[in-house]
Amino acid sequence: MNFSSKLLEKAVDEVSLLPGIGKRTALRLVLHLLNRPKSQTLQLTKALEDLVENINFCKNCHNISDGELCEICNNPKRNSKIVCVVEDVRDVMAIENTAQFQGHYHVLGGKISPMEGIGPHNLNIETLVNKVKNKQISELIFATSSTIEGDTTNFYIFKQLEGLDVITTTIARGISVGDELEYTDEVTLGRSIINRIPFETSLKR
Template identity: 70%
Template sequence: MEFSSKLLEKAVNEMAQLPGIGKRTALRLVLHLLKQPSEQTHYLSQALTTMRDDVKFCKNCHNISDVEVCEICSNTSRNHKIICVVEDIRDVMAIENTNQFKGIYHVLGGKISPIDGVGPSQLNISTLVSKVKMGVIDEIIFALSSTMEGDTTNFYVYKQLKEFNVKTSTIARGIAVGDELEYADEVTLGRSIVQRVPFEISLKNN
């Protein structure tokens, strides 16, 4: 792509480094900014820089926060003895939206993925282990994605925690609410039969 302006080219190249944004999309976005009042670009740049420089991670659960300990961890009405282990902060937001979980979280910050060069040492695993070691945790709920990397991470963390005799569980896998059986994959359908729940319990959760 040949640009008539070096400034434009630089802006497009920087924009195109974001994941899922190619050069063409980047050019479209940058040209859009050019058509808008210059304040919009200033606000965007300012918001990104301030966020990058000033955002903190909760020192307890590693969730993103503006203060040292996040709102969830500092909320005394929540059950601090049940920890839900998730991959990243988007999962915290998703689970919080369900209003079904009143414990606290532990954000690993990714999953073990040798292809992407992510090993266990890059994840927040040791802090979880030391929390469990202290013996005050009742249950660890694994809420990781059901992929190769998610399962690997799950198993790795599980092995680290095994010796402390803490109760562990994973979120249920099964047919999504509203889904039709005939379109479900066999593994999920099979697991949903093996791990069936008493009908009275299924009524409760509605």
């Protein structure tokens, strides 16, 4: 592209480094910044600077947090013995939005993926195993994504916990609420038959 301004070019270059944003979109966003009051853009940049300068990760669960411990780990009403293992912060938010879980989380920071060069030692697995060893956890719920990488990660952690006194469970996989059977893929449908539950149980939900 042919920029008439070095300042504009630099701004577009930086914005286009963000994921899913190409040069054209970056230019559109940057020109939008020039069309709105300067103070709004300075608020945006300040919010981003504050974030990267001051953000913490919870010492206990590795969730994003303003303080040493996150709001969830700090909440005395929540059950710290039941821990839900998730890949990243967005999964914590997704589960929190359901309002169905009152335990703690443990954020792995990704999943084992040899293709992307991510091994167990790149993830927050050791702190999790230590919590189990110190008998801080009675039930571990695996809530990673339903992919080969997610399953591998679960299995790796499960092996690390062998011989330790902890219940391990995994969130139910099955057809989504509102889905029609006809359009459900075979693997999901097959698993949902194998893992069927008593009808009385489903009524309680």
